[in-house]
Amino acid sequence: MSGNAQGESAASHGHAMPRDVAESVAPVVRAMADPLRLQIVSALAGAPGGRLAAGDVASLTELAAPTVSHHLRSLREAGVVTAERRGTWIFYSLAPGMDRVASSLLDALARAASAPHPADDVDEPTRLDVDAALSHAVERLVARFPQLSPDVVRLVVRESGTALARTATVTTHLPVLAERFAVQRLEDLLAAAAAEGATSPADGAAPREADGGAAPAPGVPTRPRVLFVCTANAGRSQLAAALLRRLTGDAVVVRSAGSLPAARIHATVEPLLAELLGPEAEEPFPKPLTDDAVRAADVVVTMGCGDATPVLAGKRYEDWPVGDPAMASPDGVRAIHDDLAARVAALAAELLPAAPTGTER
Incomplete structure (x- = not known):
């Protein structure tokens, strides 16, 4: 048979x-x-x-x-x-x-992968539009990140688009999300190089502060960087990142990622994220875990995916046994939110012991 x-x-x-x-x-x-x-x-x-x-x-x-x-x-x-x-x-x-x-x-x-598409499986006619939009994104980011060579920027943008396309169900917004993801990756690349005492891949100049601003003056501490990682980057890690951004504003660089990112944020979590981030914030989306995100982070917090996260020397690692909101009831999701809020508040107090907390919108 x-x-x-x-x-x-x-x-x-x-x-x-x-x-x-x-x-x-x-x-x-x-x-x-x-x-x-x-x-x-x-x-x-x-x-x-x-x-x-x-x-x-x-x-x-x-x-x-x-x-x-x-x-x-x-x-x-x-x-x-x-x-x-x-x-x-x-x-x-x-x-x-x-x-x-x-x-x-x-x-x-x-x-x-090589089999012909069925007759009723029509390719999206926007493929050329996506390629053109990514090319424009490369041009913008080459100007935004002069510390990096154009080839590095081009590679990161293309890789970002490819990575997100693996889980995308609709590619209409793919170029916009790919550019946002590429910005984070380029910032992380510069931050990791600065933390490791490396020079910029572009021309040997020392990298600037990771968000594209000028490097801090001698004696001025850089902002702590926290990376939250879960499996899908569609629930726990997104909530934790939103909570820390709300508490610390721009005082902490916050990232989130997934070892196996989902196609979209869990529906059970979307209302809480909207409440935390506010109506003017960019809509969050699942992103894959990258090597540079780990290298750039000072603190890496995992939630159910510690075995998929690279362990690098000099990083602080924490594993939070927090429930998964994907299949939880509304009351269960709120309980997970409250658990994360307490953990995030404790982390923020450690990272910024003398600084008042703010709200990022």
């Missing part, structure tokens, strides 16, 4: 994967739900002898070595890959039995 026939038969009889089996394979699926990790798995599946040295794995991407190590560690913890040390070399290979799983999965995904 074919795979399709088996699936249809199971569906017709109401069969589904047993819960214990689903729970055992879910970590594998989560671990592979990243473009870089799929590249690593596909490279290992096709490597001579089925293994690659650590340096060969790193050459698959231009990301920093700690980020690549983080992805490899996640794959190892999920049981997707194994590592073997031989002298001074570390070789990675797919875990026993995972080679067949990886080959079947990657082949199926490749066929699905």
Whole structure:
């Protein structure tokens, strides 16, 4: 019997994967739900002898070595890959039995991605408009971030658009959101470089303060930077970020992100965010977690996604066991809000012990 026939038969009889089996394979699926990790798995599946040295794995991407190590560690913890040390070399290979799983999965995904669209699946006619809008965004941000090379700005804008498009259900507002996301990423890039004592990729000049303003004078402290991370960036992390912005105004740089961002903010959370941010604020949207956001942060707060967040030296990490509002009742969402409000207030008092709190609109 074919795979399709088996699936249809199971569906017709109401069969589904047993819960214990689903729970055992879910970590594998989560671990592979990243473009870089799929590249690593596909490279290992096709490597001579089925293994690659650590340096060969790193050459698959231009990301920093700690980020690549983080992805490899996640794959190892999920049981997707194994590592073997031989002298001074570390070789990675797919875990026993995972080679067949990886080959079947990657082949199926490749066929699905390259398959022709059904006759009733009409592409949006705005693709060219999106490309043109992103090109205009590049021009604006090149002028806004003269510390960075135009190639860096162009790459970040394009990557931001691609990342958001993976979960977008409608692309009408994609260029606007991509530009907003790119601004945050470029600011984080400069902040991370400044914190690490690096120079700007553009011309060797020291980066300015992360929001595009002038670098602070010697002896003037920079603003604390806080990153809230949850899985979907559609509920808890968005609420926490909005609460901290309301409390501290511009005194703290606040970011939020998701390890597997959703297509939109949870409907249960939208009213609370509107109440916290006010009618004139830009509408929040889910964003993927980036390496530079972690590098730029002073404090990283995770909520249910600590295993997907890179752990870097010199950062303060906290994990808040806060409920997920996605499926909560209105009373449950309000309780989650109150729990977060107490935690955020305590964090704000630590970050700004002598400063009065304000309200950002």
